[in-house]
Amino acid sequence: MAKENIETKALEYCMDMLGGKWKPIILYHVSKGTNRFNKLFNEIEGINRQMLSKQLKSLERSGILDRTLYGEIPPRVEYTLTPLGKSLLPVVQAMTKWGQKQTKEKVEVVEVPQNQQLPLF
Amino acid sequence: MAKENIETKALEYCMDMLGGKWKPIILYHVSKGTNRFNKLFNEIEGINRQMLSKQLKSLERSGILDRTLYGEIPPRVEYTLTPLGKSLLPVVQAMTKWGQKQTKEKVEVVEVPQNQQLPLF
DNA sequence: CTGTATCCGCGGTGATACTG
DNA sequence: CAGTATCACCGCGGATACAG
Numbered sequence: 012m013a014k015e016n017i018e019t020k021a022l023e024y025c026m027d028m029l030g031g032k033w034k035p036i037i038l039y040h041v042s043k044g045t046n047r048f049n050k051l052f053n054e055i056e057g058i059n060r061q062m063l064s065k066q067l068k069s070l071e072r073s074g075i076l077d078r079t080l081y082g083e084i085p086p087r088v089e090y091t092l093t094p095l096g097k098s099l100l101p102v103v104q105a106m107t108k109w110g111q112k113q114t115k116e117k118v119e120v121v122e123v124p125q126n127q128q129l130p131l132f
Numbered sequence: 133m134a135k136e137n138i139e140t141k142a143l144e145y146c147m148d149m150l151g152g153k154w155k156p157i158i159l160y161h162v163s164k165g166t167n168r169f170n171k172l173f174n175e176i177e178g179i180n181r182q183m184l185s186k187q188l189k190s191l192e193r194s195g196i197l198d199r200t201l202y203g204e205i206p207p208r209v210e211y212t213l214t215p216l217g218k219s220l221l222p223v224v225q226a227m228t229k230w231g232q233k234q235t236k237e238k239v240e241v242v243e244v245p246q247n248q249q250l251p252l253f
Numbered sequence: 254c255t256g257t258a259t260c261c262g263c264g265g266t267g268a269t270a271c272t273g
Numbered sequence: 274c275a276g277t278a279t280c281a282c283c284g285c286g287g288a289t290a291c292a293g
């Protein structure tokens with residue numbers, strides 16, 4: 012032992028933040044400028060209010076989103092990315108890019124040659 | 133409607149592949165060259181055999197891992213990344229990098245200035 | 254060595270209705 | 274407009290034992 016894996020901890024930490032079905036999607040929409048509850052609710056297909064509320068609260072607790080309540084009638088709430096949330100966008104973007112590539116290549120299944128050693132990590 | 137969100141679908145697709153507690157961690161270890169069952173089992177702290185088996189099978193079904201069984205006694209199995217699996221490494225790497233940064237900055241909490249508009253997406 | 258079988262708790266996820 | 278309350282399902286994740 013003794014070799015406590017730093018990368019593993021980092022991955023776990025990240026998955027704690029981004030885990031679940033909705034969080035990356037919410038982050039994406041907020042990053043695009045959608046910041047009000049019902050707007051998010053309408054744009055995110057398949058979610059219901061409770062889920063949206065729960066996930067928003069979770070993201071808020073994690074320090075990824077800020078929630079601003081304006082004391083108006085009718086009430087207005089705006090969600091914005093914190094600096095921490097913004098730092099997460101490259102990750103979301105990497106996931107998006109990968110997903111787009113795959114869903115596209117479903118059609119044009121090209122023979123992918125065996126890649127050589129990737130020097131990642 | 134009609135505005136079916138491509139990025140959202142891409143994100144969902146990616147989360148289907150990488151979702152759950154263990155998959156990114158397994159991918160990371162396999163990418164580092166650990167490819168035998170018990171080696172993975174020993175290196176991944178906190179997992180049990182069934183979970184490892186389940187996740188490996190799931191990754192195999194997703195086309196992310198290849199499983200090679202050598203007809204030897206005792207049996208030997210090796211897991212390797214498929215091209216699809218390799219294409220996923222940048223995503224895992226992005227998550228790792230983010231997680232490392234955050235866990236480090238826990239100590240040296242510098243005042244982070246308000247970032248200007250990020251042109252992501 | 255490399256798994257599978259069985260059993261189970263808990264929480265993520267969800268539909269619906271109600272509230273300030 | 275922006276949530277919360279309630280109820281329920283289901284499968285992930287896990288402990289332990291068994292198998293080829």
